[in-house]
Amino acid sequence: MGTPLGDFVRARRDSIQPRSLGLPDRGRRRSPGLRRLDLAARAGISVEYLTRIEQGRDRRPSAAVVNALADALALDTSEREHLRYLAKITGGACPSHARPAPVVRQVRDAVLETLRLIEPGIAMVTNRLGDVLAHTDAFRSVAGAAGLLDADAPNLTRYVFTDARARTFFADWDDVADEQAFDLWLGPTVENSAWLTARLAAEAGPDFTGRLNRHVVPRRGVLRLNHPEGGELRLRRETLELPADAQQIVVLLPADEATVRSVDGIRRRGHGRLRAIS
Numbered sequence: 001m002g003t004p005l006g007d008f009v010r011a012r013r014d015s016i017q018p019r020s021l022g023l024p025d026r027g028r029r030r031s032p033g034l035r036r037l038d039l040a041a042r043a044g045i046s047v048e049y050l051t052r053i054e055q056g057r058d059r060r061p062s063a064a065v066v067n068a069l070a071d072a073l074a075l076d077t078s079e080r081e082h083l084r085y086l087a088k089i090t091g092g093a094c095p096s097h098a099r100p101a102p103v104v105r106q107v108r109d110a111v112l113e114t115l116r117l118i119e120p121g122i123a124m125v126t127n128r129l130g131d132v133l134a135h136t137d138a139f140r141s142v143a144g145a146a147g148l149l150d151a152d153a154p155n156l157t158r159y160v161f162t163d164a165r166a167r168t169f170f171a172d173w174d175d176v177a178d179e180q181a182f183d184l185w186l187g188p189t190v191e192n193s194a195w196l197t198a199r200l201a202a203e204a205g206p207d208f209t210g211r212l213n214r215h216v217v218p219r220r221g222v223l224r225l226n227h228p229e230g231g232e233l234r235l236r237r238e239t240l241e242l243p244a245d246a247q248q249i250v251v252l253l254p255a256d257e258a259t260v261r262s263v264d265g266i267r268r269r270g271h272g273r274l275r276a277i278s
Helices: 004-015 036-043 047-054 063-072 077-090 109-118 137-146 156-162 173-186 190-204 206-214 257-269
Strands: 122-126 132-135 223-227 231-242 247-254
Touching: 004 047, 004 077, 004 206, 036 047, 036 063, 047 063, 063 077, 077 173, 109 122, 109 132, 109 247, 122 137, 132 137, 137 223, 137 257, 156 173, 156 190, 173 190, 173 206, 190 206, 231 257, 247 257
Parallel strands: none
Antiparallel strands: 122 132, 122 247, 223 231, 231 247
């Protein structure tokens, strides 16, 4: 049985063309990408040890080995952070699919006050599972029209993969789906991520599981929304991490003048107030 760490190393190895690293092309082979022999040599480890890591038979590689693999795979900063995180969670026991202790859904007063200062901006408080814990009135005006906030406990990840409206609302649905699947690896706890992953795997099928297991670190470009009233919106995302709460404030900023005008019109037609979801 593989591990998240082994799956990621193997996926990255398969995606690398030898010539991109200055290595000779050794001719046709059954699987694409870099050979284990070449990766092991670049990382300074044995082929047998690399095989054990990829197959999940070695769950506790040292920090030096993890860093050597990152160098050998030519990972960028985000990919290196993901590799180190997977090495950390792989070293523990495999979590159960029984529901763990609930994620803390309470948002601190200071965070709610920050949201109030952001009004009339478009912002929400969320976690890596996709739970929408609080939001501004402007966020409701933009996202509520597409049904994102219909549930008693809204969850962006579940919405993306199980609500048909999401495929129209997100102009680049595939990119957003990649982002939400990837973020589950960074959930409030490994147990919470595993529980939601098991639920979504049953509901969403290959659209979800294929993305989760690719370990592709998303680039998070401009977010394009097809708003039912405002047309296409182009929004830049700024994320303020709240590590002590395992939460984030995500602010959506208009990326062009057309979006500024559309958002102003949507906000004028909107209703409601800053809302925290308990």
